[in-house]
Amino acid sequence: MQDVAPRDYRDAMACLGAAVSIVTTDGSAGRAGFTASAICSVTDDPPTLLVCINRGSSAYASVTRNKVVCVNVLSARHEQLSRLFGGKVPAEERFAAAAWSTLATGAPVLTDCAAAFDCRIADVVNVGTHDVLFCQIVALQRSGCTDNLIYFGRAYHAVGVTNSAEAGPESAVGRS
Numbered sequence: 001m002q003d004v005a006p007r008d009y010r011d012a013m014a015c016l017g018a019a020v021s022i023v024t025t026d027g028s029a030g031r032a033g034f035t036a037s038a039i040c041s042v043t044d045d046p047p048t049l050l051v052c053i054n055r056g057s058s059a060y061a062s063v064t065r066n067k068v069v070c071v072n073v074l075s076a077r078h079e080q081l082s083r084l085f086g087g088k089v090p091a092e093e094r095f096a097a098a099a100w101s102t103l104a105t106g107a108p109v110l111t112d113c114a115a116a117f118d119c120r121i122a123d124v125v126n127v128g129t130h131d132v133l134f135c136q137i138v139a140l141q142r143s144g145c146t147d148n149l150i151y152f153g154r155a156y157h158a159v160g161v162t163n164s165a166e167a168g169p170e171s172a173v174g175r176s
Contacts, residue, residue: 020037024072051119075146078113
């Protein structure tokens with residue numbers, strides 16, 4: 001078998017649209033956050049998310065030492081905030097650009113995000129340049145989400161419903 005070149009892999013992954021979130025942490029190792037699209041549901045019993053973080057990330061030490069994160073799912077209006085948390089901007093400036101609260105773990109919750117999953121990191125698996133965090137959800141918050149920020153084709157896109165009645169369970173992704 002021939003190895004797949006990292007560039008070819010990244011080009012192919014640009015064809016996979018993904019929701020954009022800001023992952024935050026706070027605790028004895030400090031407050032930090034980063035923009036992420038490598039997040040997915042693992043199971044609903046117990047409610048668990050998978051979050052991937054590059055070990056070269058400025059937030060890495062805080063996330064792994066605090067052992068708590070909040071996954072803040074972004075709406076279309078959060079594109080600039082996403083760019084801020086994805087860049088080389090100091091943590092204080094990132095957090096100053098929005099309003100935050102907390103839930104059970106003390107990790108920052110974006111007050112107007114589509115949904116927030118407040119988690120304790122239950123397990124960590126090292127894969128290549130990243131750590132895969134298995135995050136058990138201990139609290140959550142939902143807003144009246146009618147749109148979502150998606151990253152596809154190396155660009156941001158907004159997706160949403162035009163009528164709140166369309167956002168019911170019939171249009172939700174089912175369990176597999």
